[in-house]
Amino acid sequence: MDYLMLLLIVLTYPNIANVTWHLSLHRLQSNNCNDKRCPEAKFREVYIELCNHTCPADEKFICQEDEQENVIEYCLPVNLTCEPGYYVKGKIDPDDETKVIVKKLQCPKGTYKQHASYCIDECIKQEDEYYLPDMLMLYENGSYKEAAKVICDYNKNYYSNTDQQWYYYDRNLTSPYTKYCVEIKDNPCPSGQRPLKDGTCVCVLDNMSIDCLSKKAVTVEDIRNTSQV
Numbered sequence: 556m557d558y559l560m561l562l563l564i565v566l567t568y569p570n571i572a573n574v575t576w577h578l579s580l581h582r583l584q585s586n587n588c589n590d591k592r593c594p595e596a597k598f599r600e601v602y603i604e605l606c607n608h609t610c611p612a613d614e615k616f617i618c619q620e621d622e623q624e625n626v627i628e629y630c631l632p633v634n635l636t637c638e639p640g641y642y643v644k645g646k647i648d649p650d651d652e653t654k655v656i657v658k659k660l661q662c663p664k665g666t667y668k669q670h671a672s673y674c675i676d677e678c679i680k681q682e683d684e685y686y687l688p689d690m691l692m693l694y695e696n697g698s699y700k701e702a703a704k705v706i707c708d709y710n711k712n713y714y715s716n717t718d719q720q721w722y723y724y725d726r727n728l729t730s731p732y733t734k735y736c737v738e739i740k741d742n743p744c745p746s747g748q749r750p751l752k753d754g755t756c757v758c759v760l761d762n763m764s765i766d767c768l769s770k771k772a773v774t775v776e777d778i779r780n781t782s783q784v
Contacts, residue, residue, distance in 0.1 A: 582647065582655045583608045583616075583628040593618035593626060617675055621646050629655045635674045640667065640700030643674035662699040669701050669723075682724050690736040694721045707736035709749060714739060 585606040594602035603616055610616050610630035619627045627645045637643065640662050648654035662668055666678035681697045687705060690713040697703035702725040707713040713736040722728050722735060744756035 580629045580631075580645070580655045580657055582653050583630070584653070593620055615675075617645065619645050619675075627655055629657070631657070631675065636671055637668070637674040637676075638671050639669055640698070641674070642668060642676065642678055664699075667697060667699055667701055669725075679725070682726075684724065687724070688730070688732045690732050690738065691722075691724075693724075697724070712739050713737065714750065 583606075585608065588602070588606035599616075606628075608616055608628060613633055614630040615633045617629050617631050621627060625647055627647060629645055631643070635643070637659065641659055642662060643657055643659050645655045645657045648656050659674065662678035665681050667681060668676065668678050678699075679702075681702060684693055684696070684703050687693065690708055690711065691705045692708040692710065693703060694706045695704040702723040704721045705724045705728075706721045707715050716733065716735055716737040719735075728735070739750065744750050748756040748758050750756055
C-alpha cells in the first residue's frame with residue numbers, strides 16, 4: 556500500500572473505523588541530525604528546522620522510536636483519526652531503510668485509548684487493578700479501549716458518595732477517595748439488608764443465603780446495577 560492509498564483511506568474513512576491497514580512511506584532523513592531520541596515537544600519546531608525536515612501543509616511531522624532505539628521520522632495527514640483502542644506505529648522497512656512501514660494496531664494488553672484521537676497518540680497504561688485503594692473494588696476489567704471500572708467496596712461498608720454508580724480507574728480518579736465513597740460503620744438497616752445511597756434498605760441474596768425471607772430479596776448484582784448505589 557502506498558501513500559496515495561493512505562490518502563484514499565483518510566478521504567473514505569475519516570476516522571478509519573474498523574479499517575486495518577499497513578503501508579510504506581518515505582522516511583525523513585538528514586545529514587544534519589543523527590539523534591537517538593525524538594525531540595521534546597518544546598524543541599520540536601527547532602529540531603524540524605535544524606534537520607530540514609519538510610512535510611506538506613496538510614501533513615504532520617511524526618517522530619517515533621522503535622524497540623531498537625532507532626529514531627523513525629515521517630509525515631502523516633493531520634486528520635488521521637483512529638477509533639478508541641487503536642493507534643499507528645511506524646518501523647523501518649528491513650528491506651529498504653529509506654522507507655517506513657506504518658501499521659494501524661490495537662492497543663497492547665495493559666493499555667488503552669478511550670476516545671477517538673489522532674492515530675499517533677500513544678495508548679495509556681492501565682492502572683494496576685491489584686492495588687486498589689481500600690474503599691474501592693473492581694467492577695469491570697479494563698480493555699484495549701477503556702480503563703477498568705471500580706465501585707465503592709460495599710463488603711467493607713463503603714457506599715457511593717455521589718450520583719455515579721461506578722468510576723473509571725484512571726488518572727482522573729484521585730485521592731482523597733472519600734470524594735467518591737462514604738463509610739457507614741454501623742449498618743442502619745435490619746439484619747440481612749444493605750443501604751442504597753438514598754437510605755433505602757434492601758435485602759441481599761448473596762451466595763444463595765437469604766437473611767430476610769419475608770422481604771423482597773435482591774442480588775449483589777442488582778445493587779451494583781442500580782443507579783442509586
